[in-house]
Amino acid sequence: MTDTHAPRPTDAIGFASHDHHACIEGTVAAVAARCADEGLHLTPVRRRVLEILLARHRALGAYEILDVLRDEGLGSQPPVAYRALEFLTKHGFAHRIEGMNAFAACTHPGQDHDAAFLICTGCGAVAEAPVEPARAALERTAEAAGFTIARTVLEAEGLCPNCSQSHPS
Amino acid sequence: MTDTHAPRPTDAIGFASHDHHACIEGTVAAVAARCADEGLHLTPVRRRVLEILLARHRALGAYEILDVLRDEGLGSQPPVAYRALEFLTKHGFAHRIEGMNAFAACTHPGQDHDAAFLICTGCGAVAEAPVEPARAALERTAEAAGFTIARTVLEAEGLCPNCSQSHPS
């Protein structure tokens, strides 16, 4: 419990403060429901990794996650973390941030999907942003080259609203 | 000398066949000129790493590059390759492909700049595509969230024109 519990509604885009506790519980519940629906097993390790990612709202390396799991007796070797992360990313419950070799929980878990990310270099927060506009632009660029896109990596590093105030640069 | 020397003009976007030998020499010459201009040292290791990247037209891992350098007696330990790559990427002569932990030569060397990449999962070719449209779209998305972009990672994996014919899927 490291957050401030500001009782504001969740922002669709992501950097606003919000009821973090409810945000975690709600997302886990939504994921659990989807798993039940689709016959996927949200096992204790998988659920816990999802909670760890949600609790931070930032990207975590596999070994940071593993440290937590180890402290809690849920697993001690890399494959434990990587397997859980593979499950979560494969089903669209978490995303890999390529630019950081790290992982973040998905904020609107659905099918396996690409996303765009806004990564704050000030506080480390990661927000998932609508992917369509940028993806569409990239599609048009690719089409001109006769290239067929299967997967996109769209990430932006910079300063979130809070940090751009504190770092007036 | 492993290419076919098809004497076609270089395609601005990148997957067309072209006079590869001239393409390498021309780019190295352009980079050398820029270095002379700006007082940068294009040392033997740095030049050779650039040539290696250009010769492949695909993304190479630092250790693949190091293997070549080692064979040629130009260096044997990781920092040799990483230092050269840092120089090349810092000055916009090469780019890091985040999604692959690999590096590719820049096809229009200028100042340090972001770019968009089309990465063929069939043949491994990497083309640098215009970054502006996708970047602008991402800018608009970020603006809506009050986020200030400093750097973008825009990569698309898929099939290039040649491979989408061979892999009719």
Next chain:
DNA sequence: ATTGATATGTTATTCTATTACCCGTAACAA
């Protein structure tokens, strides 16, 4: 009960990247 599919435990290894320290040389000032 047995099978088959899925999930986990564990060891070892590979791949990627950086830190730290030392050496040599070019450029320039005293």
Next chain:
DNA sequence: TTGTTACGGGTAATAGAATAACATATCAAT
């Protein structure tokens, strides 16, 4: 000439990220 400063490179050691390979367990379905 002698510092001394900056830069590039050589090397060893280590850190960080990811996977391979193999053993074990769990559980549902026949």
